[in-house]
Each structure stands twice: as structure tokens, then as C-alpha cells.
Amino acid sequence: MGNGTHGDHPGRPLHLATRKYVEGFLSTLASSPGIAAWQVEQATDALTILLGSVFGQEWALNPLETEKNLK
Numbered sequence: 001m002g003n004g005t006h007g008d009h010p011g012r013p014l015h016l017a018t019r020k021y022v023e024g025f026l027s028t029l030a031s032s033p034g035i036a037a038w039q040v041e042q043a044t045d046a047l048t049i050l051l052g053s054v055f056g057q058e059w060a061l062n063p064l065e066t067e068k069n070l071k
Helices: 019-030 037-054
Strands: none
Touching: 019 037
């Protein structure tokens, strides 16, 4: 997410991220070697707080889809 190379948001500011982009990022993170489930959950929580509470994106306050949610 930080390098702006994932999905439909290359180089765009994080506060403009879409739900599709964030869920894609979390899915990629979940399938990355060496990343534990708790790390994906922590990233999900952090993005929910940042995007939903700080940036005011209503969609982020609903549960985000992660590998854990999809199984």
C-alpha cells in the first residue's frame, strides 16, 4: 500500500483508498510469506481506524474482507 503499486490506486493518497483496494491489499498481505494471521488482523484494525475514524470513510467502518473472513 505504501509504495502505491497495488490495485487501482498507484500513487494515490491513502485517504482516497477504496474498499476494493484495501481488501486487495489485505488479501495480498495475508498470502505473503512470513505474515501471520495476527499481523493481518492488526493491519485490518489499523486500516479500519485510520480510514473510518480518522479519514471518515463510512465503508471502512464495516467489516473488511480478509483471508480470515473469506474462509
